[in-house]
Amino acid sequence: MTAQVEVLDLVARMKAAECAFVLATVVRTVSVTAAKAGAKAIIAADGTIVAGWIGGGCAKGAVLKAAREALADGEPRMVSVQPENLLAELGVSAGESRDGIRFASNMCPSKGTMDIFVEPVLPHPSLVVLGASPVALSLAAQARVLGYHITLAAPAADLAAQPDADTIIDGYRLGELNDAKRFVVVSTQGKGDEAALRAAVATKADYHAFVGSRRKMASLRAKLIAEGASAAAIDDFKAPAGLDLGAITPEEIAMSILAEITRERRRGQRAANQSASRE
Template identity: 30%
Template sequence: MTPADHDRIPEIALDWYLVGQGAALATVVETWGSAPRQAGSQLAVSGTGQIMGSVSGGCVEGAVVAEALEAMADGVPRLLTFGVSDDSAFAVGLACGGTIRVLVEPVGEGGARLPPAMLETLVAARAGRQACAYTVALEAWTRGLVRPGQDQAVDARLRSDKSGMEEDGRFIAVQNPGLRLIVVGAVHIAQPLLTMARACGYAPTLIDPRAAFGSAERFPGEVISEDWPDEAMTALAPDARTAVVTLTHDAKLDDPAIMAALQSPCFYLGCLGSTRTHAKRLDRLRAAGVSDADIARIHAPVGLNIGAKTPAEIAVSILAQITQVLRSVP
């Protein structure tokens, strides 16, 4: 399961640095008003002017890239402010009316640069799905990588999945494990759902033991498991950053996956099927000893009720509900 490039900003910056192109990381550290990107959003810039990611809706990227190239040349980090109150607001075009502060850090050895070894450790933690936080004191340029349990402020931000400034002058960039989506059933709905989920930052995996359904021709480029759903789920080990969706509404396939998901800390479990189909599903689960508390974790019929009809519309409703649960919208 590989996340999209726009969610691999530290990895891409490290790659650029290691091949000798030079690299800088620009990070939104603070926002006011209707800023287009939240704190923690990043833009990687190479020494040749390549970019990946964003720190605004395209409003200030040009100015940030120019500063990043200068930072790579002189080795000095920058803390930039853009907004309607800034003299350069018209030039950079932060039209939304908000204000943002952007930290620009050149990667390199010595001085106040972001050490490559620290960036490598951060990338390794992300690859291993290990939660941590990157911290930087904006006056002294002292940096650290903090693991859960080592700092109360970091722990609070990891729980809320929200990067930001602390009163002590530190910026804390949350590095929670990437989001995953496990879909059981290579049905028509799965095709747009996997594509949409990847665009939203999820690394998807499709499970279907029926080779004719889960074929590479129907799902080009997707990670597909032909194992039985409970075996596949055990191997994938859903965690608290994983959503699970079952789409076959075939008890032989869905039920083993549902049982496995309920034994995991996955943050979302949604199951396709009508109200009548779901009622029968609940009867089977209760007969198998599933508790009412676990049954309450199931979202079924899956997706928000937006009147969806087509497979793509149903996929939209499912991803919207996953997002609602992830972000805890009432």
């Protein structure tokens, strides 16, 4: 098995395991370089190269920096490592970006040029739905179409049919969840509200929401705080969940929640893309 095949095999396994990583690929070389076009490396979320090779220190620092940035914003980028005299001919400085390319200086004696494509591979965003209500089930089904990893937690006795979810938990003890950008929605709607909300409060997420009225949330808030829950954590919940679209049916309410989650998920990305397009 060649090194490149081993890298691609590990890519498949890391994707299946919902791991965040970067795939760096040398797409062009000029003059003498240690790695040649087609060379690949996998960079883990902690910044270590776990498989493959894209050359020595001449390119490594610039690629690892680009990898960290790519994992942070989810956007791929191109890195061009060139000797200083060629950068000067192009009128760019090391660290500068132009037309979507980040330039770096090659200080090695070889004085070669390498262009490396840095591609982040992120786990599917995680949607954790607590409850077996019609809104909960519709939310899980609609989110699957948008590429979310769905965890649905509810007492098995409350589920009339198999829900459309990747992971199904009997009850509200969530345990270990996949490591991804996470969104949590409590949609018990009268059955196990307090237990589900307690579990959701203890779950780290980029978005917390409760399907119910402000009055109901205020009542549950008082109960949980009396039990010792963090008021700040509870106040982080959006209640009622979803954008105000005038939704009435469970499907419409689920859609309004997904719209709100999408807005939160994409926050800042549009501005970043517009800024990159102007460079």
